[in-house]
Amino acid sequence: MLLSWLTGLGAGLIFLPFLQKLLFPYFWDDFWFLLKVVRYGMQMEMNKVRGELVTVLDKFLSHARRQPKKPFIIYEGDIYTYQDVDKSSNRVARVFLNHSSLKKGDVVALLMSNEPDFIHVWFGLAKLGCVVAFLNSNVRSRSLLHCIRTCEPRALVVGGDLLGCIEEILPSLPQNVSVWGMKDSVPEGIVSLKEKLSVSSDEPLPRSHHVASSLRSTCLYIFTSGTTGLPKAAVISQLQVLKGSVGLWAFGCTADDIVYITLPLYHSSASLLGIGGCVELGATCVLKKKFSASQFWSDCKKYNVTVFQYIGELCRYLCKQPKRDGEKDHWVRLAVGNGMRGDVWRQFLDRFGNIKMCEFYGATEGNICFMNHTGKVGSVGRTNFFYKLFFPFELIQYNFQKDEPMRNEWGWCRPVKKGEPGLLVSRVNMKNPFFGYAGSSRHTKNKLLFDVFKKGDVYFNxxxxxxxxxxxxxYFWDRIGDTFRWKGENVATTEVADVIGRLDFIQEANVYGVAVSGYEGKVGMTSIILKPNKSLDIEKIYDQVVTSLPAYACPRFLRIQKKMETTGTFKLQKFQLVEEGFNPLKISDPLYFMDNLKKSYVPLTKEIYDQIMLEEIKL
Known part of the structure; x- marks a missing residue:
């Protein structure tokens, strides 16, 4: 009896791993990843108990003492060690300490391209306890002026190559803003920071200048991309910087990795996850002034890159490059980023080798983050019972017609079923705060949902x-501003763009909805860029959409553009296109209309436009 019992137990123990693999295939992946998250959280709590508020800047200073000669930044072949960056940032801090009235807590705006001086100025101002506002180096004129006024800086530091765009708006800047240029010769009204740095001391400043009073204190302003209007300045606390900096570590990066950053430093992905991530690890960063698809792999080989950051369409751009010999001959083992479409993901791995794609989800100002630690193609991350205990969130039903969450007869929101798209909302509490935006409190309040599941609860939208x-x-499905409703159905712009983008003559497809008088919802329209030396085949486009998409999702209008505006993070601009609509009298680009009788797209003439507006042609 005992023997048979022991035999049964032994067989059960042997069979247990197979049962676990069958029923809970991701158990151990989830377990070890959760253990890392808990471990880091406990470390932060222990620091708090000991009265130690350790910031990313403190961690950088620690590395500068322990490994002063280790390369921190490699830029255009030049090496900047941890000690070099420490001393250069000390010079910046000393200049502002001795030649300005800046004090702890003051805001300084930084307008600079990707270069080592961006980090020198950022860290130098942080050593003074200043709040640094990263300005998008691509914005100009009215938008740039809006950003500067929003964050209310006492000073503005401008890169040498961007002084021209500041000169344009110099007379319109608030009078209390001093402008500093990173160039020896600067226009009138601007102070030469470079000149003063050449004679500045690199002696360290007392820690009392930058010691944080709380991890909730503001240390940065990072502007949103502005895909649907003017950018907003997200308030970034010391806590958010710390959370962002552990992303590379959580995905398995180490101090021995060499991280390639081609994304703009003014955005949170490159600055917090990239630079902050290298500081967390004590690793080396290869910084590129601007992403170049043609130079990407040669740079990776030249600098022995092991990890790179991606966002948006970067990997798709790489896949569209002409094929070369030895494309798998590199040391890259991890790629960390977000916004990768499933089809591009597979194509990228097939072409460039066994690179673990570490996709994550998170908004600059958000209080929720997902990480795909398993490498599941197309997914932005995983959730489970334990994750929701730490980071409570829900996917709720959304009314596209009213452009608001659905609520039942008692006024509560309703979660969607698995497999159905829902609006992601994240509970705002002490553990997962939302710090909002600088300037108008209206923007902050608009991102919050109140009384979602019970009276008094608050969720980040x-x-x-x-x-x-x-x-x-x-899985990411779409943005609520991008998704539109037509013929009583919800149309996901990403799905339509994927279908059109499969055609071999299409370089880019930007899908959006436009309002038409007399119709509920918005009708689909697609702006298209053709590949070089390729011609437009409107019959093929017609065949592609009608065979691959439901009728309500087929774009009724096409716009052929030579250039498509994008944000600094490769997101397609849609706001202006939506505003312009499909009027051929106002748009100089070629326009086409879907003619189901002719089974093709036809040129959109003024006559056809008038017939549509008079409802003589039914959509």
């Missing part, structure tokens, strides 16, 4: 539609 599958993987 991400504005993103997500789908959770049966295995608890999460």
């Amino acid at each position: 991400t504005g993103d539609l997500m789908v959770q599958d049966q295995e608890n993987f999460l």
Whole structure:
């Protein structure tokens, strides 16, 4: 009896791993990843108990003492060690300490391209306890002036190559803003920071200048991309910087990695996850002034890159490059980023080798983050019971017609079922705060939902539609501003863009909805850029959309552009296109209309436009 019992137990123990693999295939992946998250959280709590508020700047200073000669930044072949960056940032701090009235807590705006001086100025101002506002180096004129006024800086530091765009708006700047240029010769009204740095001391400043009073204190302003209007300045606390900086570590990066950053430093992905991530690890960063698809892999080989950051369409641009010999001959083992479409993901791995794609989800100002630690193609991350205990969130039903969350007869929001798209909302509490935006409190309040599931609860509205599958993987579906409703159905712009983008003559497809008088909702329109030396085949486009998409999702209008505006993070600009609509009298680009009788797209003439507006042609 005992023997048979022991035999049964032994067989059960042997069979247990197979049962676990069958029923809970991601158990150990989830377990070890959760253990890392808990471990880091406990470390932060222990620091708090000991009265130690350790910031990313403190961690950088620690590395500068322990490994002064280790390369921190490699830029255009030049090496900047941890000690070099420490001393250069000391010079910046000394200049402002001795030649300005800046004090702890003052805001300084930074307008600079990707270069080592961006980090020198950022860290130098941080050593004075200043709040640094990263300005988008691509914005100009009215938008740039709006950003500067929003964050209310006492000073503005401008890169040498961007002084021209500041000169344009110099007379319109607030009078209390001093402007500093990173160039020896600067226009009138601007102080030469470079000149003063050449004679500045590199002696360290007392820690009392930058010691944080709380991890909730503001240390940065990072502007949103502005895809649907003027950018907003997200308030970034010391806590958010710390959380962002552990992303590379959480995905398995180490101090021995060499991280390639081609994304703009004014955005949180490059600055917090990239630079902050290298500081957390004590690793080396290869910084590129601007992303170049043609130079990407040669740079990776030249600098022995092991990890690179991606966002948006970067990997798709790489896949569209002409094929070369030895494309898998590199040391890259990890790629960390977000916004990768599933089809591009597979194509990228097939072409460039066994690179683990570490996709994550998170908004600059958001209080929720997902990380795909398993490498599941197309997913932005996973969730489980334990994750939701630490980071409570829900996917709720959304009314596209009214452009608001659905509520039942008692006024509560309703979660969606697995497999259905829902609006991602994240609970705001002491553990997961939302710090809002600088300037208008209206913007901050507009990102919050109140009384969602019970009286008094508050949730952060991400504005993103997500789908959770049966295995608890999460997938990005669309933005609520991008998704539009037509013929009583919800149209996901990403789905339509994917279908059109498969045509071999299409370089880019930007899908959006436009209002038409007399119709409910918005009708689909697609702006298209052709590949070089390729011609437009409107019959093929017609065949592609009608065979691959439901009728309500087929774009009724096409616009052929030579250039498409994007944000600094490769997101397609849609706001202006939506505003311009499809009027051929106002748009100089070629326009086409879907003619189902002719089974093709036809040129959109004034006559056809008038017939549509008079409802003589039904959409």
